[in-house]
Every structure is written in C-alpha cells, then in structure tokens.
Amino acid sequence: MEVRELKIPGCFEFTPRSFPDERGVFVSPYQEEPFVKVVGHPLRLAQSNHSRSRRGSVRGLHFADVPPGQAKYVYCPSGALLDVVVDIRAGSPTFGVWDAVRLDPVDFRAMYLPEGIGHAFIALEDDTVISYLCSTPYNPPAEHAISPMDPALGLPWPDDMELLLSQKDTAAPTLAEAESSGLLPRYDECLARYRELRILG
Numbered sequence: 001m002e003v004r005e006l007k008i009p010g011c012f013e014f015t016p017r018s019f020p021d022e023r024g025v026f027v028s029p030y031q032e033e034p035f036v037k038v039v040g041h042p043l044r045l046a047q048s049n050h051s052r053s054r055r056g057s058v059r060g061l062h063f064a065d066v067p068p069g070q071a072k073y074v075y076c077p078s079g080a081l082l083d084v085v086v087d088i089r090a091g092s093p094t095f096g097v098w099d100a101v102r103l104d105p106v107d108f109r110a111m112y113l114p115e116g117i118g119h120a121f122i123a124l125e126d127d128t129v130i131s132y133l134c135s136t137p138y139n140p141p142a143e144h145a146i147s148p149m150d151p152a153l154g155l156p157w158p159d160d161m162e163l164l165l166s167q168k169d170t171a172a173p174t175l176a177e178a179e180s181s182g183l184l185p186r187y188d189e190c191l192a193r194y195r196e197l198r199i200l201g
C-alpha cells in the first residue's frame with residue numbers, strides 16, 4: 001500500500017496493490033496495518049455507504065458535528081470521480097485549504113478524511129459508484145452542508161460538464177456564512193477527538 005499525506009495534514013491517499021489476472025482483478029482498498037501506521041488508530045466502522053451518480057453530479061460539501069464527527073474512508077469501485085477534501089475546522093492552520101484526487105477502479109486509490117473535514121465529489125462518468133466506510137452512524141441533525149460552489153473556496157469542478165446538485169447543497173451557506181453562524185467544527189475539539197481515538201485504539 002502506498003500512502004501519501006494530502007495538503008491537509010491528517011488526510012491521506014492510499015493506493016493499494018492490484019492483482020489482475022485472466023478473471024479480472026483483486027484489490028484490498030482498506031488495509032488496517034498501513035492505516036494505523038499513519039493515522040494512529042484503526043478505522044472505526046459504524047456504517048458503509050454506497051451511492052451511484054450521473055456524470056456531473058456533485059455531492060457535498062458535507063460534514064458532521066464534532067464530537068463525535070464522522071471520519072470517512074472513500075473509494076470508487078465503478079466509473080470515476082474527483083474526490084475533494086476541505087479543511088473547514090474553525091481555527092485550523094489550514095482552514096479553507098482543499099485537496100482533490102481522482103478515484104477510479106484503475107488504481108483503486110482511496111481517501112481518508114478524519115472527523116471535522118468537509119467532503120465532496122463529482123462523478124466524472126455516468127453510473128459512478130462511490131463506496132465509503134464511516135466511523136459513526138448517520139445522524140441527520142448533526143449533518144451539515146456548505147455550498148460546493150462557494151467562490152471563496154474555488155473547488156476544482158470541471159468546466160466541461162453540466163453540474164447537478166441536490167436542493168440541500170444548492171441552498172447551503174458559504175464557508176464564511178457557516179463560520180459566522182458557529183456551524184463549523186472547532187479545530188481544538190477535533191484535535192481532542194483525535195487524541196481520544198488514539199488512546200482508545
């Protein structure tokens with residue numbers, strides 16, 4: 001497994017080894033040992049998510065209240081997508097910084113984003129499937145959105161396709177609006193949560 005830390009410390013890209021043969025391919029997108037080595041604790045698994053999207057569909061930018069927050073381990077088993085992580089933790093030295101990685105079933109790259117990081121992606125092909133492991137269960141009152149079109153963020157959506165957003169994401173506030181209404185996770189609370197998870201193991 002190759003591991004690369006993204007522009008936001010604590011977010012990682014994992015590239016597993018693939019084993020193609022005449023039947024197809026075998027790959028293990030999540031492997032605990034290299035994960036624990038860089039993150040410092042195993043991934044807690046409360047829920048696995050799967051969604052299928054048309055080309056041009058943008059989902060996000062989403063995040064959950066911290067604590068407990070929701071960490072995600074994301075990969076793309078079918079189609080292709082551009083996965084985006086954004087540091088939306090108020091008070092973080094990298095507040096507002098984003099990074100993006102293409103995920104597809106060629107390299108089977110996976111992304112890990114810890115609690116408090118915003119997540120969005122765009123489907124680059126029809127019938128794109130995203131699959132992700134989540135550390136906590138779905139809790140609608142604790143789930144929030146920020147506009148993926150916020151000009152201050154300037155997320156890297158391709159300009160050669162029509163974008164399709166949910167009503168919730170279309171109506172979502174900008175990062176600055178979310179910050180001034182006190183909606184964002186606080187960096188110090190995120191750090192406390194990461195410490196707690198490392199102690200719990």
Ligand SMILES: Cc1cn([C@H]2C[C@H](O)[C@@H](COP(=O)(O)OP(=O)(O)O[C@H]3O[C@@H](C)C(=O)[C@@H](O)[C@H]3O)O2)c(=O)[nH]c1=O
Pocket residue numbers: 049051059060061062063072119120121138166168
């Ligand atoms: C995320 C989620 C949604 N749902 C339901 C609620 C709703 O009726 C329907 C679609 O929900 P959404 O529009 O929020 O789905 P979507 O826009 O795909 O939301 C997802 O976006 C990406 C970027 C993420 O990181 C995820 O955590 C999640 O927030 O599915 C669940 O039952 N459980 C879940 O865990």
